[in-house]
Amino acid sequence: MLTNVDSLVDRLRDGMRIAVPVDYAGVAMAFTRPMIARGLRDLDLVCVPTGGLQVDQLIGAGCVRSVETSAVSLGEAGGAPRFNAAVKEGRIRVIDATCPAVHAGLIAAQKGSPFFPMRGLIGTDVLRNRPDWKVIDNPFADQGDPVVLIPAIKPDVAIFHAPMADRAGNVWIGRRRELAPMAYAATDTYVTVDRIVDDNLLADETTAAGVLPALYVSGIAHVPQGAWPYGLWGVYPADTDALKRYAAAARTQEGFDAYMAATETRKEVRA
C-alpha cells in the first residue's frame, strides 16, 4: 500500500478516465510531472468539480483528450492559459458541466445507481450540449415537472493529496468529504499524503469520522507538501506567487515548455 509516486504512475495507462479535486481540496501536484514524464496520452479528466494548475499542465504537455469540468482557472492568478488555448484551437474536447452535476454523477456511482436526478439546468446551454444528460418528467408530480438525470460518473482512477494516512492505508480527509465519493466511484484511488502516522486512524473516534478507509485506497505515497503550489486545508496555504509565475510563463506554448523544462523541482521554483 505504501509506495512512491513513480510506482503509482506506472499503473496509469493511456486513455484512462481520471478524477482530480478542486484546488482547495488537496490536489496531488506531486503526480503531475511524473505523469507528463511518462508520456501519458488521451487522458479523460474529470474535475471535481473544477480544475486548475494540474489540469492546465497536463493539457499543456499534451496528455489530455477531454476535460469534464464546471470550470478551469488558476483562481487569483487568473485564467488557465493552456486550457484556454487548447479549447480555442479545438485540441481538447471540453465537456462543460456545473458543480453539483459532477457531485451528482459521483454520488450515483457511490450508490451503485445508474443516475441521479437534479434540479436546475433546464434552459441552459450547458444542458443543451450534454446529450448524455436526459430530461424526464418527474413521475411523482401531479403535473408536468421536468427533471434532469445525470448518469453515474465512474472514473478509472481518482488521484488526490491528503494531510495524513496510517500504515494500514487509511487516509484522513476530514471535512473534505467530496474526496470520498471520488474514491467510492473510481476503480482505483491513489493518494499522496503530507505525513504517515504510526497509530491506526480508525482506533481513535475523533479521527475515525474523517477517514477514508483503506478499502477504497489502492496506493499511497508519502510526499510532504505534495499539493504545492496549492495549499492543504488546515496545514499550509496556497503559494499564490508561484501560481502567478506559472500563469505568466504559460501564456504561450513556448513559455510553458520552457517553464516545465526549467523548474524541475519544487525548491527550484521557490528560490
Place this chain on the structure above:
Amino acid sequence: MMSDAPALPSETLITAIAALLADVRHVAVGASSPMPAAGAMLRQALDEQTRHVRLSILGSVAHNFFTNGSGELFDCAGQGRIDAFFLGGGQIDGQANVNLVGAGDYPQSKVRWPGSFGSAYLYFVVPRVILFREEHSPRVMVEQVDFISAPGVSPPDVYRPGGPVALLTGKALFSFDKTRPGFTLVSVHPGETLETIRDATGFDFDHPDVVPQTPAPDAATLALLRGPVLDKLQETYPAFAENWRRDLAAQTQHC
C-alpha cells in the same frame, strides 16, 4: 483619521450590496468575490444588535461552517437554506441570462472563460441572486449572451424558486422584473448619468423620469466598513484589504 475620508467608490458599492441583503438569514459568497464578501460582512455588522446573519464565504476558514465537502453548498441551497448568492458573468444580457463560458461560437470560443461553476443550479434555487459585475461596458452588458450558463427566467413548468433580483455594476444599480422580463435602472453611482449608462449598456432597460444617485454610506456605516468589516475581510482577501487601506491612506493625504 482614516474614517474621516469621504466614501471610496468601492465603499459605496459594498454599501449597496449590504442594502440588497436586507432581511436575509443566510448569504453565501462564491470564490474570488471580495466585494460581495465585504457587503455580506457589512450586512452582518449592521444587524448585529438585532439578529444574526449567517455567512458562508468560500475560500474562508473562519466564515465557512460546511463539513461535507464542496457539494454541501449546493445541497444547502437545494434545501432552501441559502437566501442570497452572487453571480458574475463574462456577459450578462437584458433577460438576465449569464454567460461564464466564452465569447463567440461554442465550443471553440473566441475567448474562453473558466466555466459555468455552480450557476446552472444556484440561479434556479437561491431566491435572491444578485448579479454583480464591476465592468459595465457594451461587451459585458450585451443584448444577448453567446452561451447561457444560467437563464434569467424559466417557463412556468420549470421548478424555479430562485433567480435574479438585481444587477449591480461599477456604474449603476438595476432591479430585475421577471414578469417582463427586464431590468429597471434604480440609481446611478456618482459621476454617472442616464446617458452614460445607456452608452455603456448593450441592452434596453426601463428607468424613472428622474434617476436618483446611489447613496454613499453614512458616517456610522463608514466606521463599520473601515473597522470590523475591513479587519474580517483580511483573512480571506488580504490583497483586496491591503489595496483598500492604501486607497484610504492616499485619499486622506489629498484632503
